[in-house]
Amino acid sequence: MLIDARKLAAGSVLDADVCVIGSGPAGGSLAEELAGRGMNVVVLEGGGLRSSRLHSDTYRGVVGGGAHDPLEVVRQKRVGGTSAQWGGRCAPLDDIDFAERDWIPGSGWPITPEDLQPFYPRAQRHLDAGEYEYSAARSGFPPAPAAESTILDWDHTWRWSPPTKFAARMRRLAQGGNVRLLVEATVVRLERDPVSGAVVEAVAAPRPGVEITVRAPAYVLAAGGLESTRILLASDRQSPAGIGNEYDQVGRHYMTHPVGEVGTVALSDAGRALALGYVTTSDGIYSRRMLGLTPQVQREHRLGNLKAALWFPDPMTPDHHDGLLSTFALTYWGLGKARLGFKSAGTHAAYTGTTGIGRHVRNVAADWRRVGRFARSWAAPRLTGRRVLPSFMPLDGAFCRLRFDAEQSPSSANRVTLDSERDALGQRRLRVAYSVSESDRERIRTGMTLIGEEFARLGLGTVALDDVDRIGDMAFTDGTHQMGLLRMSHSPRAGVVDPQCRVHGCANLYVASSAVFPTAGAVGPTLAIVALACRIADRVAELVVR
Template sequence: MIIDARRALPGSSFDAEVCVIGSGPAGATVAAELADRGLRVIVLEGGGTGRDRTADDTYRGVAGEGAHDPVEAVRQKRLGGTSAVWGGRCAPLDDVDFSEREWIPDARWPIAHDELRRYYGRAQRHLDAGECEYSAAASGFPDPSPEVTETDALRWDDLWRWSPPTTFAPRMRTLAQTGRIRLFTHATVTRLDRDPVGGAATEAVVVPRRGQEVRVRAREFVLAAGGLESTRILLASDGYGGSGLGAGIGNAHDQVGRHYMTHPVGEVGRLRLTPAGQALGLGYAVTPEGVYARRMLSLAPSVQAEQGLGNLKAAVWFADPKDPSHRDALLSTFALTYWGMGRVRAGFKAAGTHAQYTSTTGISRHLRNVVGDPRRVARFARGWARPRLTGERHLPSFMPLDSSHCRLRFDAEQTPSATNRVTLDRERDALGQCRLRIDYSVSASDRQSIATSLTLIGKELERTGLATVDLSDVERVGDLPMTDGTHQMGLLRMADSPREGVVDARCRVHGTPNVHVASSAVFPSSGAVGPTLALVAMACRTADGIS
């Protein structure tokens, strides 16, 4: 059953055994897992089946100290959540992310990686990412040629795999239409209310439109509304019927919204792959079961420990499209496309690392490049469009590696810092809620760690004979914007004590154990891979803890 909450009578209430807040990858996973066990589940989605002005307004934030992408541009409030614009990239966290590292304080997980690893296979099925196999050697990638010098410092066997990508809106519709769950749309949760004696959460207060309230009572609540929105709900839940007696659920020690981490990303350097590097397969390849994958480059944990570095994943990337002197029709097409989307602020693809294309210059020269080789552009466009129209798995991203040179693109770990945080601002949104204020920056020490890691990776690529490398521009890492907010981690971190975090080792909010959080916001450390696979694995684990 799908219910538009705006049509509910003001003051009406609904009951369920479990109330899941959010319909993105985490919320949809929890809902499906619980429905499979026969529990009565209500899912509350703040948006509708598509974009709408009110939902978009409630996701606008207030800029604080530092620099961060507009938060309405890096998330989607709609059925299926941000999976509607997800690129599909999957990879597990590393063992090193769970280890004790004295050079990265406040990054300790209260669980071992093995506890999460046993859920990756289930998460993989929810994400439709093929086999849970992240070794290049075991996935059909070529072995290094005899010309490649062995190395213990550089790893290239780890993989990213790509979901088609999966959007969870159709799955939520199916769950609702078959009667396995009740799904409410336009059901923004403004707060959770608690029992004044026992402290357990009793109901979610829903505001479909300003001045209208609907309530959902449940035995268990699962916050799965994304890192930022789940944080807002806990901060706004002052405890007891909106009386203002509390400081937010789980916030007795001012931990809610702190230690905000994302993944600093960027591209640097000039590389030319040798024949041995080309033969290794550093671009996209298709695994035996038909899933796109590619190698990631990283430093061995021993090197990270020796140098005191955070985790970092690199990939060979195409030349900088913004400079038309490359005279490449495809690169110019790419630059013009993202320049146009940035100019009209076309949502998700106008933020993060894509925002750099708003500074593209030489537009007329780019156009001449495109006109100069229309067949190349047409061939690529046909191959790009067909699977997207038919629903087949498709090449995950634009990736020509046949230009005069390539670059290194990196995704880096960010050190948790209590000063990177979100709080409630006095400014109100269209539903009367306080907006989030974002105070966020990437530290100088993290930038130095990134630069050192890239330098070491570049040296190993040279030494092993995989590429000739020029990283003379690596100092640019100190000035790159690094404002990407698409991966939202650390805000509701997992810890054994409420003095150090918001949820316990089972992802239950300290002091309110019938509120569970299914989100990458519980990650105490960020790792260096996209969080989707790990957060869906965590969602499966959370569902297992609800009876």
């Protein structure tokens, strides 16, 4: 049943077996898993079927120390959550991401890769990303033409979901008999039993001055990293610091993934034969090779994890005379100037600095046939097929760049807290202090240099990394991957949730989010988030049926 919470009477109370807070990939997958076991599930979603200016404003925060994209831009308050702007990229975490590494303080997960492994295939199905297979050799890629390397790993891949938008899935679930999806139901706090510490109520505000309540034996916070943190901090009636925050751990160790492009690469025939663009796997999924550093090299050089891929040349200045690159630059320049959501933030925000707009337009006009051919090939799968070509990625020019997604190490100084300013629903806004350390930047510089040198040594192309020192000055403000804020730990002194993702000291409250990641890895977190959600679903089912 789909219920607009604004139409409920003030003080309404709903009962359920499980209350799930959030309707994105984590919350949606959890609701589906639990409903499939016959449980009565209430899903609380603060947004509506569409995003509004009011929704966006309630996600607005305050950026204090450092630099960070606007909080209302990097997330979506609507049914389906931020899956509405997710690109669909999937990959599992590496084994080394779980390991304790003495050169990365705070590293080491309290679970092993084997603990999460059984849940990846289930997550894969929820995300509609095909088989659980992330080896290029076993996915239908052409054989690698170069010799084996002890430095460079090119067999691991990304896979792309169509991408799955969870809004439609949630609406289908709400048509069933045991899922009630409440929209416009922003959770403002959780109430606990003063003796046992268990959560007894989730309190939501459909409109200013009005509250409704959901009661259930089990609760799962799946509202995204930032909002799940805000809810715990704001639940301060029994504990002044908020739930799970007896040792000042809630909101600390905030990590994202530093992303950037460096270098100039001219591919050789061997490099082109490696198929470093998009490849359709044997089961029909768009996929790409990662260029990563082996665990041996990461340990030897004391590096964080890092994944690289070929990227197109810098499109921002029109001197390239390439109509496709100018089309891309003009598109993102316009989105950035109009501040149209996700595509105006993070690495995309730089395109507001695009120069020579008139010359870009002339480049497009002069290259109109090629632009037209690309537009047709780009539009065809979007108009006629379920699976969308993941991104603009022409690699047919003379040169390209190396793009990296890097691991950021956890730091207690990177954190979010509650600000004194309040939104229209009376919630205190979040205040963010965030920066990328010099040690992380140096690890990225070293990693990219090693990748470039090995790429050239293997005869895959010539690589010039004259600009690698720019990594020291890159903004790294992208907050779309919100990790570490509610980190997993054996002890409440070191984190917020236990190895089962249950909040320390709160036997019936779980968190399904990348906020529980103790370290960040170097791949997008969505697949691991949904795998954790499936694991939590099993634990919650055991708790409720006891």
